[in-house]
Amino acid sequence: MAPRVLVSDELSETAVQIFRDRGVEVDYMPKLGKDKEKLAEIIDQYDGLAIRSATKVTEKLLEKATNLKVVGRAGIGVDNVDIPAASKRGVIVMNTPFGNSITTAEHAIAMMFAIARQLPEASASTHAGKWEKSKFMGVELFNKTLGVIGAGNIGGIVCDRAVGLKMKVVAYDPFLSEERAKQLGVTKVELDELLAKADFITLHVPLTDKTRNILSRENLAKTKKGVRIINCARGGLVDEAALKDALDSGHVAGAALDVFEVEPATENVLFGHPNVVCTPHLGASTTEAQENVALQVAEQISDYLLSGAVQNALNMPSVTAEEAAVMGPWLKLAGHIGAFIGQMTEEPIKAINILYDGAVSGMNLQALNAAVIGGVMKAANPEVNMVSAPVLAKERGIQISTTRQDKSGVFDAFVKVTMITDKRERSVAGTCFSDGKPRFIQIKGINIDAEVGEHMLYTTNEDVPGIIGLLGGTLGKHGVNIANFTLGRSAVGKDAIALLYLDQPIAPAVVAELEATGKFQQVKPLEFDGA
Numbered sequence: 001m002a003p004r005v006l007v008s009d010e011l012s013e014t015a016v017q018i019f020r021d022r023g024v025e026v027d028y029m030p031k032l033g034k035d036k037e038k039l040a041e042i043i044d045q046y047d048g049l050a051i052r053s054a055t056k057v058t059e060k061l062l063e064k065a066t067n068l069k070v071v072g073r074a075g076i077g078v079d080n081v082d083i084p085a086a087s088k089r090g091v092i093v094m095n096t097p098f099g100n101s102i103t104t105a106e107h108a109i110a111m112m113f114a115i116a117r118q119l120p121e122a123s124a125s126t127h128a129g130k131w132e133k134s135k136f137m138g139v140e141l142f143n144k145t146l147g148v149i150g151a152g153n154i155g156g157i158v159c160d161r162a163v164g165l166k167m168k169v170v171a172y173d174p175f176l177s178e179e180r181a182k183q184l185g186v187t188k189v190e191l192d193e194l195l196a197k198a199d200f201i202t203l204h205v206p207l208t209d210k211t212r213n214i215l216s217r218e219n220l221a222k223t224k225k226g227v228r229i230i231n232c233a234r235g236g237l238v239d240e241a242a243l244k245d246a247l248d249s250g251h252v253a254g255a256a257l258d259v260f261e262v263e264p265a266t267e268n269v270l271f272g273h274p275n276v277v278c279t280p281h282l283g284a285s286t287t288e289a290q291e292n293v294a295l296q297v298a299e300q301i302s303d304y305l306l307s308g309a310v311q312n313a314l315n316m317p318s319v320t321a322e323e324a325a326v327m328g329p330w331l332k333l334a335g336h337i338g339a340f341i342g343q344m345t346e347e348p349i350k351a352i353n354i355l356y357d358g359a360v361s362g363m364n365l366q367a368l369n370a371a372v373i374g375g376v377m378k379a380a381n382p383e384v385n386m387v388s389a390p391v392l393a394k395e396r397g398i399q400i401s402t403t404r405q406d407k408s409g410v411f412d413a414f415v416k417v418t419m420i421t422d423k424r425e426r427s428v429a430g431t432c433f434s435d436g437k438p439r440f441i442q443i444k445g446i447n448i449d450a451e452v453g454e455h456m457l458y459t460t461n462e463d464v465p466g467i468i469g470l471l472g473g474t475l476g477k478h479g480v481n482i483a484n485f486t487l488g489r490s491a492v493g494k495d496a497i498a499l500l501y502l503d504q505p506i507a508p509a510v511v512a513e514l515e516a517t518g519k520f521q522q523v524k525p526l527e528f529d530g531a
């Protein structure tokens with residue numbers, strides 16, 4: 001069945017066309033982002049959700065989104081998506097990190113000109129036939145100091161354009177390297193220095209717990225008298241009430257705001273102030289940017305739903321389409337090994353050590369690790385997947401370690417996972433043959449060769465005659481067909497294991513009957529989803 005995607009905010013038609021061309025069913029309902037009840041009612045029908053900033057992907061919405069696998073943000077900021085809640089539910093969150101950055105940077109520059117020369121007010125006055133030539137006295141940008149808070153993609157472009165305007169640019173960004181600052185032609189400074197020096201301040205940081213209120217009342221008080229402030233990043237970065245007071249007192253000469261604490265902003269303390277220029281979150285609103293982000297988000301969502309390729313996800317390592325094709329069997333194997341271990345474990349896991357040997361050690365290990373951990377944790381919670389598992393494992397304090405090596409002899413490559421609890425250590429290894437089929441090759445250090453099936457039975461016993469007959473006879477009597485039977489032992493007369501691939505699940509009564517023979521130390525049915 002074709003995956004289904006809902007577009008709940010206004011996106012360029014390009015997105016809808018791409019979904020259709022790629023064979024993804026798409027419903028375009030651009031008003032739904034503003035109607036959370038209606039959205040919550042229908043969200044369970046969709047595998048993917050494409051949004052901009054109006055749709056709020058809250059924990060509550062995600063609870064209803066029982067089939068959702070991916071949220072794609074056609075834009076940059078994802079503060080409208082509860083990413084931890086999405087991760088816990090195994091939903092990938094992607095954005096389009098570059099599609100609208102030039103456009104947004106240009107909007108910030110336009111806003112800077114607008115407050116330097118009071119363009120909107122002068123325009124309104126002229127339209128009104130007033131010809132107030134002497135009222136609108138502006139300031140030049142030339143030789144002024146621009147303080148850029150956040151010099152990432154957008155901030156970096158703003159720096160570049162401002163240098164072109166012959167401004168002096170200082171940037172505050174803890175993650176900006178001296179080398180990059182030099183390349184941009186800007187001076188890296190601390191926040192207090194920026195506040196003290198800047199004639200114009202422009203914000204380009206994401207809204208996080210650390211950046212919220214970065215221009216607080218206290219910080220606004222540290223700015224130069226006559227400063228002008230531009231916010232084309234997020235409402236919530238500037239204390240709006242404090243900004244109004246600073247504008248009223250004349251300490252701040254002007255402010256240009258594209259974003260507001262509450263959006264849509266139909267009321268705001270700053271509305272109506274003569275020195276404030278406002279736009280309704282238009283930073284990304286150009287034909288070019290909207291084409292870029294719509295195209296990118298539709299391709300990314302389709303790639304993920306159709307091939308498992310992951311690009312620009314905020315809660316999952318990237319997997320290219322090429323990698324997804326090569327790694328597919330290995331990701332499956334990693335999940336199966338994890339599932340084997342998870343189903344065999346009844347006590348809390350302290351650590352999981354993952355060894356990658358040979359060709360597989362050169363693959364995307366973050367993704368493979370996520371698949372192993374997902375498999376392990378799925379035994380306790382079937383809802384867990386590659387996205388949610390690493391988060392949950394971390395929450396539970398499980399130590400994950402990875403080793404790469406290239407020592408394999410018999411196999412070109414293999415994956416071996418060792419799980420450690422207070423009581424025991426358990427390890428399972430597997431490989432993929434050229435047919436792409438995952439196989440288990442070692443359990444508890446005992447070599448075997450077992451194709452992975454959906455329903456399996458694992459037994460351990462002392463190496464004595466008659467075990468094959470006993471297993472075959474009992475299963476046969478209950479009409480359980482054996483597709484594949486693998487045996488292994490550590491040494492003659494010592495520990496032996498059997499792994500049976502069955503055509504149907506084995507009933508608890510049959511397990512009990514085998515246990516009652518007293519011949520087995522363990523009789524454990526195992527299930528492998530998607531095998």
Ligand SMILES: NC(=O)C1=CN([C@@H]2O[C@H](COP(=O)(O)OP(=O)(O)OC[C@H]3O[C@@H](n4cnc5c(N)ncnc54)[C@H](O)[C@@H]3O)[C@@H](O)[C@H]2O)C=CC1
Pocket residue numbers: 075076077078097100101104149150151152153154155172173174175176204205206207210211232233234258259281282283284285
């Ligand atoms: N008005 C609009 O329509 C649009 C607004 N945006 C907003 O712009 C923001 C920035 O976008 P990009 O430049 O693409 O993001 P980015 O991630 O490339 O850059 C953000 C920069 O902020 C820096 N940063 C993070 N925490 C900081 C802190 N506490 N203090 C100082 N710097 C800090 C980072 O090191 C990074 O360099 C987005 O998060 C989004 O909220 C983005 C697009 C359109």
Ligand SMILES: O=C(O)C(=O)COP(=O)(O)O
Pocket residue numbers: 052053054074075076077078100281282283284285
């Ligand atoms: O990309 C971003 O972060 C934006 O803020 C753009 O928002 P929008 O898609 O125009 O609602």
